[in-house]
Amino acid sequence: MKNSTYIAGFSFYVPDTILTNQDLEKKVDTNDEWIVSRTGIRQRHIVNSQACSDLAYEACLKTLERSSLMPGDITHIITATFTPDAYVPNAACIIMEKLGIRGIPALDVNAACTGFIYGIELARGLCVLWPGSKVLLVASEVVTSRINFKDRSTAVLFGDGAGACVISGESFDHNASAGYIRDVLLKADGSLGGLLTVKGGGSAYPLVPGQKADDDFFVQMEGREVFKHAVRSMKNISQDILERNNIVAEDIDLFIPHQANIRIIESLAKSMLISNDKIFVNVQEYGNTSAASVPIALADAWEKGRVKPGYLVLLVAFGGGFTWGAALIQF
Numbered sequence: 656m657k658n659s660t661y662i663a664g665f666s667f668y669v670p671d672t673i674l675t676n677q678d679l680e681k682k683v684d685t686n687d688e689w690i691v692s693r694t695g696i697r698q699r700h701i702v703n704s705q706a707c708s709d710l711a712y713e714a715c716l717k718t719l720e721r722s723s724l725m726p727g728d729i730t731h732i733i734t735a736t737f738t739p740d741a742y743v744p745n746a747a748c749i750i751m752e753k754l755g756i757r758g759i760p761a762l763d764v765n766a767a768c769t770g771f772i773y774g775i776e777l778a779r780g781l782c783v784l785w786p787g788s789k790v791l792l793v794a795s796e797v798v799t800s801r802i803n804f805k806d807r808s809t810a811v812l813f814g815d816g817a818g819a820c821v822i823s824g825e826s827f828d829h830n831a832s833a834g835y836i837r838d839v840l841l842k843a844d845g846s847l848g849g850l851l852t853v854k855g856g857g858s859a860y861p862l863v864p865g866q867k868a869d870d871d872f873f874v875q876m877e878g879r880e881v882f883k884h885a886v887r888s889m890k891n892i893s894q895d896i897l898e899r900n901n902i903v904a905e906d907i908d909l910f911i912p913h914q915a916n917i918r919i920i921e922s923l924a925k926s927m928l929i930s931n932d933k934i935f936v937n938v939q940e941y942g943n944t945s946a947a948s949v950p951i952a953l954a955d956a957w958e959k960g961r962v963k964p965g966y967l968v969l970l971v972a973f974g975g976g977f978t979w980g981a982a983l984i985q986f
């Protein structure tokens with residue numbers, strides 16, 4: 656069975672409105688010094704009135720252009736998100752309509768901040784079944800729609816945005832930005848789910864007509880615990896994927912971790928002995944955009960010339976569930 660899969664057309668889109676730490680100081684009891692020293696975040700982009708599909712649409716248009724594909728060439732759409740426009744229809748169906756695509760499978764995947772890496776593996780599976788596939792994978796989040804701006808412990812951490820790419824069983828020979836997906840590794844542990852939640856509105860915490868949304872409708876997190884698990888899990892899965900590909904951290908040319916917090920990234924890189932010049936960081940500009948964080952960072956790195964032909968790139972993410980995953984891409 657042919658199981659080679661390729662990835663191309665990296666793009667991202669963030670809304671125009673910027674929310675700085677100074678802006679947050681006016682909304683909640685916090686300050687720039689605390690936010691920068693604990694998280695590295697200086698600003699984040701937030702929607703005005705756009706929904707998940709609006710951000711995704713912009714990223715997808717650029718991805719189609721960068722991969723020299725027409726909307727009609729796409730065979731599947733996968734959206735990674737925990738903040739879709741609606742429960743029904745799913746975000747992928749709304750995005751396909753905006754792109755003018757009909758009659759192909761369109762589905763959402765929710766693995767919180769690991770959603771993009773989960774999406775890569777699902778797309779890979781489709782490409783093994785149907786090598787001619789051109790899977791449009793977009794991770795898009797309006798995290799601020801689920802942030803309680805009265806809760807300073809979460810309000811300062813997140814931003815909105817989308818990142819997209821195309822995955823195919825056929826190589827993108829004509830495309831200088833294309834990579835070969837060498838391996839993907841996914842994990843999850845539901846026993847730790849209570850440490851990072853957005854419970855309200857689900858069937859276990861249903862909406863009651865007329866009832867006001869309470870704290871359960873927004874991101875709630877045991878920050879310190881999440882921090883420890885994030886470092887440990889991303890370190891372990893990174894080492895596992897390196898080992899099963901018979902390579903060591905030194906062989907990685909560019910390391911693109913989930914952009915949640917600079918201290919998490921630095922602890923992770925230190926524990927893996929990856930030098931600073933090989934780590935891509937843009938959390939200072941965008942905050943944590945959940946599933947969109949890794950594809951935004953990948954596209955940003957590519958646009959800045961940090962992804963070069965011949966490079967071996969390691970992506971790693973961690974999120975609610977808990978879920979975590981890693982992907983090795985050979986450019």
Ligand SMILES: CC(C)(COP(=O)(O)OP(=O)(O)OC[C@H]1O[C@@H](n2cnc3c(N)ncnc32)[C@H](O)[C@@H]1OP(=O)(O)O)[C@@H](O)C(=O)NCCC(=O)NCCS
Pocket residue numbers: 684685686689690693694768807808809811812876877878879880881882885915916919943973974975
């Ligand atoms: C959230 C996080 C930055 C908090 O940093 P921390 O060093 O653990 O801080 P703590 O939660 O222990 O709080 C320390 C103090 O700062 C205060 N504090 C919390 N948020 C604050 C804010 N935005 N501004 C100012 N002070 C704040 C707390 O109230 C606490 O005060 P106290 O000592 O008087 O009780 C950190 O735990 C973290 O990054 N966790 C991982 C979060 C994450 O990235 N999650 C997503 C993963 S997908």
